[in-house]
Amino acid sequence: MKVKKYVASSMPEAMKQIRSELGNDAVILNSKIVYTGGFLGFFRKKNIEVIAAMDQVGKMEPKVKEKPKLTPVSQPVKNAPIAKPQVFTTPEKRQERPSGDLLNELAELKAMVKNMSATGQGGKSYPGPLEGLYLELKKQEIEPYICEELMAVLLEKWYTLGAASSAEEVKAWCKELMKERISDLPYGEISFTKKYVNVVGPTGVGKTTTLAKIAADSILKFHKKVALITTDTYRIAAIEQLKTYAKILAIPLEVCYNLDDFRKACETFKDYDVVLIDTAGRNFRNEQYVVELKQILDYDNEMETFLVLSLTSKQNDMEEIYKQFSSITINQFIFTKMDETSSYGAMYNMIDKYRIGAAYLTNGQNVPDDKVAASADVITKLILGDETK
Template sequence: MKVKKYEAASMPEAMKMIRAELGNEAVILNSKIVHKNGFLGFFRKKNIEVIAAIDTDIQKTKKQEPLTKHNIHQKQKNQELLKNHNVQQGSLGFVEQAPMNSPKPSADILNQISELKSIITSMQKDTLHVQEHYPLPIQELSSFLVEEELNASIRNELISSLLVKWYENKEELNGDDLKQYLREILIDKLKHLSFGAITYQKKYISVAGPTGVGKTTTLAKIAAESILKDGKKVAFITTDTYRIAAIDQLKTYAKILNVPIEVSYNIDDFKKAKEKFREYDLVLIDTAGRNFRNQQYVDDLKQIIDFNEELETYLVLGLTSKYSDMITIYKQFSLLNIIKVIFTKADETSHYGQMINFMLMNNIGAAYITTGQNVPDDIHTATPELVVETLFGEDLND
């Protein structure tokens, strides 16, 4: 067996290199994102590293063949196939029989139906390997979605839509066309969710979440944007009395931004702080991290903060967290009426599928994505377009 490592700017580019050298029988063993160091750590370039293998006996004896056995020669036949057999776009997909009074399909069309059925059936088995019988451009995108750890059900819906697009327009599409179509599908799937930064409709904004996800730094970034960009009069309240370092950190930010800060140990302190800041445009509230698995933590928060109609709460989630932990965190804090999530540590991971998984499967949008410790930089207002571009490897700090 011949094994070789390839490095390219994107998965499609790597797949072209592999196919050119090893042929269509090559197998992808592993793939990962790698970073090339720029000048003094800046201008880092993100590449993809792929390890591929080929059985040398197969390479010698087999001729390269198209990944699909039956070529579709005419666009009209593709359209007739899709019209008469009702391939459902955006679902896991199935092929219905033609109506009794419809024209008898040709052998070529029946072959195409059989091929499409085979592809969709294999998709429903939820294999984590790239399916050899996908058309090559879809095979590449399927590999990309698996690598980004996109949920299997979401991934299968996307591949189903790509297959329909391919068979409708096979003679006119290439890999870049399908990649752009995939972007459009993902953006459209996210658009029904609520996105965007704080709107100042509510005077009090609190951030909640487990320890270590960057709540205090994120709050300082929001404060800086509100002061510098929107000219708002801002104040801080912290209820994180469990760690002296946390109070000192927020006090440092308050001093830099020239805003007042109050520490609340109980609900009476919180009400006094609210009264003190009654003339301010925006009051940002920091909370303690602690162990998110402890329900008592959420109960304690409700004893300190008056979660009423004047307040919006955002859940802060680190993108370095496991998806299962994200779900546990969300369930634990759902009693606080979370408005949106804030995704942090986007600079510390190379896989972003869990961000899309979380939003689509929990029907909740995002306010911000943060990419580092710099205040007021390294925070970006979340949009469906930004989320998808992040998935496709765009550097948010460019």
């Protein structure tokens, strides 16, 4: 058996070296995390040390013995040693065969390596249940840097616990890691700590319907005195839609065309607990849209702003939308159209990258029912397939 030690930055990198030198039939005998370099205990680099072996049992071939050279009779060799009789042995006798337990262990290790040899997405491969989990994260479109950071921790835990944990256990580890990454951010329904709640976002993401759901909850669940303001004067249908909701909920609505109108509306609603503000949906690539928002709304007032994003949007579009609105303080995200997609990774990516929590997730048009209060736990379970939609 040929045994060799490898030190690499990650297990996939170590496996690449092992397969290159020892082939796909190599087995891993041991692995552990090691630290190299550094100065006075600082800046140490974490690596993984793997001891691998190539099982050569049954593959050894007897060496071909060279024929002895005959010495001519006319030239006798002086003091030639007397040849001892040669004893030929079979390969099995020359090398002691491993016991049954060792053979079983080698078979298990071989199976593990073959499993790791399966090519994963993007050239990555992981052992056992970790491979399936990695592919699920990729399917959910979790950012590559997040995947790599999660898998590094999971891989270390996998080997530390003996490389025998089930898929359910590995999935539970991942849930906790993902939840921990974003659990320090604000989540959940509006807190009513600020009087004005502003909803912004591009066209077609469901801002008006979402605002109606929040208004209904504020009245029916929290028993607040609620008023509505809309600045969406570009679409007559949007004003009529919000008027319909206001009539059903029996709450007042003011339409504002400029900053003076907005300040007058605020004065009119000074005795209300919460004022919900609907804004126009415009092309998010147009910077003038955000400029116009600042001209209509008084952001120096006591205001909380939610950016509404559709889960059917592309990740790049979500990022462009956020950057366009970043000149306004965004307190939380609201993610809509959860029922129209099966991929939720972009939501997690936005929260993790920009360190902004989420208030609601919406999953339909029904007011006020089709929404859930967001949390790190709900989002993580949704991504890993454990949350009802």
